Amino acid sequence: MLDRMNALYTVHRIAPQDSLPADLEGVADRIVAVATNGHDGVPDAVMDALPNLKIIACYGVGYDAIDAARAAARGIIVTHTPDVLNKEVANTAIMLMLAVSRRLVTLDAYVRSGAWAREGAAPLTRTIEGATVGILGMGRIGETIAKKLEAGFGASIEYCARTPKEHLGWTYHATPKDLAAAVDILVVITPGGPDTRHLVDRTVMDALGPEGMLVNVARGSVVDEEAMIAALTDGRLGSAGLDVFEAEPVVPPELCGLSNVVLTPHVGSATVETRQAMGDLVLDNLEAFAKTGRAVTPVPECKAL
Numbered sequence: 001m002l003d004r005m006n007a008l009y010t011v012h013r014i015a016p017q018d019s020l021p022a023d024l025e026g027v028a029d030r031i032v033a034v035a036t037n038g039h040d041g042v043p044d045a046v047m048d049a050l051p052n053l054k055i056i057a058c059y060g061v062g063y064d065a066i067d068a069a070r071a072a073a074r075g076i077i078v079t080h081t082p083d084v085l086n087k088e089v090a091n092t093a094i095m096l097m098l099a100v101s102r103r104l105v106t107l108d109a110y111v112r113s114g115a116w117a118r119e120g121a122a123p124l125t126r127t128i129e130g131a132t133v134g135i136l137g138m139g140r141i142g143e144t145i146a147k148k149l150e151a152g153f154g155a156s157i158e159y160c161a162r163t164p165k166e167h168l169g170w171t172y173h174a175t176p177k178d179l180a181a182a183v184d185i186l187v188v189i190t191p192g193g194p195d196t197r198h199l200v201d202r203t204v205m206d207a208l209g210p211e212g213m214l215v216n217v218a219r220g221s222v223v224d225e226e227a228m229i230a231a232l233t234d235g236r237l238g239s240a241g242l243d244v245f246e247a248e249p250v251v252p253p254e255l256c257g258l259s260n261v262v263l264t265p266h267v268g269s270a271t272v273e274t275r276q277a278m279g280d281l282v283l284d285n286l287e288a289f290a291k292t293g294r295a296v297t298p299v300p301e302c303k304a305l
Helices: 003-009 042-049 068-073 086-101 104-112 117-118 140-153 176-184 202-208 225-232 273-292
Strands: 033-037 055-059 077-079 132-134 156-160 185-188 213-216 241-242 261-263
Touching: 003 273, 033 273, 042 068, 055 273, 068 077, 077 273, 086 104, 086 140, 086 185, 086 213, 086 241, 086 261, 104 117, 132 140, 132 176, 140 156, 140 261, 156 176, 202 213, 202 225, 225 241, 225 261
Parallel strands: 033 055, 055 077, 132 156, 132 185, 185 213, 213 241, 241 261
Antiparallel strands: none
16 A cells, blocks of 8 residues: 555655644645544644645544544545455454354463363353344444354344334344343444444443443444443453454553453454555545545545535
8 A cells, every 4th residue: 555655646654643743844735635544533733734635535444533524614525445344344243252252262371271181171151153143333344244143153133223224124222222131242333433432331231231242343432441341340241352442552451351351452454455455445545536536435424525
């Protein structure tokens, strides 16, 4: 991606911070495009410091670190990389479900420590075959997760979204709490941002219960991390598989000490093949805009531009 970008454009690097570095102040008015990622985004101060900015191309499907409405009001197109990562994020969610239910990390340590030879067979684990799985956020990735689980594991699918999606044929719940109360495993795959902050709170986790599993492959902000740690520690929530965290890359040490939790470092789409496809789509958006003034995959707030 960077080689292709450097070959096509004059590239200036801006560190993720609230203002432009001094060495860019003389060229700020020449910058028409910004390529960024969903975690760093574009701070408002940087957007404001680029008077001729026309397009922000985000490497990732989530773009909550970019004020897309603010950009649209200025006529700036924001793009993202949907669809090309659906399958891999879905695979990550299922990987976490399997790792938690079959206690993969604990059993790996059991073998490596020599405990198998000393103590014999390990305790039995649980299956996800035929489980009732709740999808919180039935967008493109949520639908991919649901279809993989239904086809591959015979799972029963229930979901919560802004509105029912009748064509899917799955059971709809109006609130996250109602969904959690009805399922064995709750998979969080909503957008981030202020509208979904702590959508999964103590009431949702208590509804999921001491045998329930929480899997988060969305944004760390969607889950009340402090409440989750308390629920896992107290036994009010059975287990969790987490790819995202509220203050990542900082992970609370309390989580690291829990054996009923599997943690991964925000790697939902992190395969060579998927990241290549995402990078290609970022460049496709920039090239399409340069040639036509339109983008390939604008975010909803910018589709009218």
